[in-house]
Amino acid sequence: MTLTPSADRAAAPAEPPGPSAASGPSAASDPSAASDPSTASPDRLAKGLIGTTDLVFFVVAAAAPLTVLAGIAPFAIGVGGASAPAAYLISGALLVLFAAGFTAMSRYVRNAGAFYAYVARGLGRTLGVVTAYVAVVSYNLITPGVAAAFGYFAAGHIEQRTGAHVPWWLLSGGCVAVVGVLGWLKVTLSAKVLGVALVLEVLSLLLMEGGVLADRGTAALDPVSFDPSLLTQAGVAGMFVLVIGAFTGFEATAIYAEEARDPARTVPRATFIAIGFLAVFYALGTWIVMGAYGTDDAVAQARADGGPDLTFRAAERFVGLWLSDTMHVLIIVSAFASALAFHNAAARYLYALGREGLLPRGLGRVSPRTGSPGRAVLVQSGFNALVIGLGAVLAVDPYLVVLLWSNSVGVLGIMVMQALAAVAVFAFFRTDRRGMSAFRVVWAPLLAAAGLAVLAVLALFNFDLLTGRTGLVNWLLLVPVPVVAAAGWLVARRIRRTDPERFARLTEVDVERD
Numbered sequence: 187m188t189l190t191p192s193a194d195r196a197a198a199p200a201e202p203p204g205p206s207a208a209s210g211p212s213a214a215s216d217p218s219a220a221s222d223p224s225t226a227s228p229d230r231l232a233k234g235l236i237g238t239t240d241l242v243f244f245v246v247a248a249a250a251p252l253t254v255l256a257g258i259a260p261f262a263i264g265v266g267g268a269s270a271p272a273a274y275l276i277s278g279a280l281l282v283l284f285a286a287g288f289t290a291m292s293r294y295v296r297n298a299g300a301f302y303a304y305v306a307r308g309l310g311r312t313l314g315v316v317t318a319y320v321a322v323v324s325y326n327l328i329t330p331g332v333a334a335a336f337g338y339f340a341a342g343h344i345e346q347r348t349g350a351h352v353p354w355w356l357l358s359g360g361c362v363a364v365v366g367v368l369g370w371l372k373v374t375l376s377a378k379v380l381g382v383a384l385v386l387e388v389l390s391l392l393l394m395e396g397g398v399l400a401d402r403g404t405a406a407l408d409p410v411s412f413d414p415s416l417l418t419q420a421g422v423a424g425m426f427v428l429v430i431g432a433f434t435g436f437e438a439t440a441i442y443a444e445e446a447r448d449p450a451r452t453v454p455r456a457t458f459i460a461i462g463f464l465a466v467f468y469a470l471g472t473w474i475v476m477g478a479y480g481t482d483d484a485v486a487q488a489r490a491d492g493g494p495d496l497t498f499r500a501a502e503r504f505v506g507l508w509l510s511d512t513m514h515v516l517i518i519v520s521a522f523a524s525a526l527a528f529h530n531a532a533a534r535y536l537y538a539l540g541r542e543g544l545l546p547r548g549l550g551r552v553s554p555r556t557g558s559p560g561r562a563v564l565v566q567s568g569f570n571a572l573v574i575g576l577g578a579v580l581a582v583d584p585y586l587v588v589l590l591w592s593n594s595v596g597v598l599g600i601m602v603m604q605a606l607a608a609v610a611v612f613a614f615f616r617t618d619r620r621g622m623s624a625f626r627v628v629w630a631p632l633l634a635a636a637g638l639a640v641l642a643v644l645a646l647f648n649f650d651l652l653t654g655r656t657g658l659v660n661w662l663l664l665v666p667v668p669v670v671a672a673a674g675w676l677v678a679r680r681i682r683r684t685d686p687e688r689f690a691r692l693t694e695v696d697v698e699r700d
Contacts, residue, residue, distance in 0.1 A: 241456030248435030266425025278465020308610025324599030406477025
C-alpha cells in the first residue's frame with residue numbers, strides 16, 4: 187500500500203539446483219511439522235501452515251484495496267485523467283508477466299529472503315546481498331508508515347464522533363503492539379485476521395459499485411477510459427507511478443514459501459490470483475467511481491479540493507450516508523491489515539538475513555511454540571515503535587511525514603528489486619529452461635524487467651507525487667537506498683574475501699532441503 191498527499195484529509199554465481207530440487211520432499215509430506223511447530227528446528231520456520239487462501243489474504247490485505255480506491259484512485263484520476271482504469275489493467279498485465287517467471291523460479295528457490303535469494307541465484311551472491319539490504323530497509327520502512335496512517339485515521343474518526351482528542355501516536359503505538367503480538371503467534375492467525383478485514387473492505391466497495399450501477403446502469407461504464415490515445419496525454423507517466431504502487435506487496439507470496447503447504451503449487455496459484463484480483467478490482471472500481479459522476483466531471487472533481495472524497499461521496503449519494511460512514515471506519519481496518527501484512531513480510535526478511543549471518547544471527551531464530559520468527563518480530567516491532575516515537579517527539583504530521591516519507595522510499599526500493607528479480611529469472615533459466623516455455627522464463631521476464639525499470643525511473647523523476655515534497659527533502663529521502671546498497675556490496679565482498687565457503691552457502695537454505 188502507498189498513499190498520496192491528496193488522500194490525506196479524508197560474485198561467484200550461485201549454482202542453480204537441478205530439476206530434481208523441485209521434486210524433493212515438501213512440508214506437506216510431514217503432517218507433524220505442520221501441526222506442531224514446536225518440533226521444528228530453532229532456526230527453521232514452521233512448515234505447511236499456509237495455504238493458497240492464506241497467501242492471497244496476506245498479499246491483497248497488504249495492498250489495502252479500500253485505501254487504494256478511496257485514497258489513491260481519485261488522485262490517479264486527477265493526475266492522469268480518464269485513462270486511470272486502463273492503467274490499473276496495464277500495470278496488472280505487466281505484473282502477470284513478472285509473475286510468470288517469478289513463480290517458475292519459485293519451484294527451485296524457496297527462501298524467506300525472496301528477492302534476495304532470487305537475485306543471488308540468478309545474478310550472483312554479491313548482488314543478492316545488495317538486494318537483501320535494500321529489501322530490509324524497504325519493508326521495514328513501510329510498516330511503521332502504515333501504522334502511522336492507522337493512528338491518523340483512527341484519531342480523526344474518534345474526534346469526529348466523540349469530540350475527544352486522542353493523540354495519533356498513542357493509537358499507532360497500540361497498532362504496533364497488536365501487530366507485533368499477531369506476528370509472534372502462529373502465522374495462520376494473522377491470515378484469519380487479514381481475511382476478515384479484507385472481506386469487509388471488499389464488501390463495502392462492492393456495495394458502492396452496486397449502488398452506482400443500479401442507479402446509472404451502463405451509463406456508468408464509459409468506454410472512453412480504455413481509449414489507447416488517452417495514454418499519450420500529459421500526466422500519464424505520473425499516474426502510472428501511483429497505480430503500480432497500489433500493487434506493492436504481491437511478491438510476498440514467495441516470502442512465505444518456507445511455511446506454505448505444497449509451495450510448488452501454492453505460491454504460483456496465490457500470486458496469479460492476487461495480481462488478477464487486484465488488477466480487475468482496481469480497474470472496475472475506479473471505472474465505476476468515475477461513472478458515478480460522468481467521466482469529465484469525475485476528472486474535474488478529482489483535480490479540485492474535494493478530490494480525495496470522490497469515492498466516499500459516491501457511496502453516500504448512491505447507497506447512503508451509512509455506507510460512507512462505514513467505509514471511513516473500514517479504512518482504519520484497512521490500514522491495520524496492511525501494517526500486519528507488511529510487518530510479517532519485514533520480519534521474515536530480518537529472519538532470513540539473520541539465518542544467513544548477514545544480520546545478527548539471533549534474528550534467525552524462531553519461536554519454539556509458534557514456529558514464527560520471534561526475535562525478528564521483536565526487532566521489527568521495536569523499529570516500528572521507534573519511528574512512531576520519533577514522529578511524536580518531533581510533532582510531525584503522521585500522514586504527510588511519517589507515512590508518505592517512509593512509504594515513498596519503501597515503494598521505490600521494492601520497484602527496483604522487482605526489476606532486478608525479473609532479470610535474475612531470465613539469467614537463472616538462460617542456459618537451461620528446465621522444460622518450461624521460452625515465453626515464461628525468457629520473454630516474460632525480459633518484458634517485465636523492461637517495464638518495471640521504466641516505472642522505477644518514472645517513480646524517481648516523479649518522486650514528489652509520492653512524498654508531497656520537492657527539492658532537498660526528496661534528495662535526503664532517497665539517500666538510504668544507495669547507502670544500504672553500498673553497505674550490502676561491501677559486506678558481500680568482505681565475506682567472499684575472508685570466508686569463501688560461507689559465501690558459497692548463501693541462499694542455499696531452501697524449504698525442500700530442510
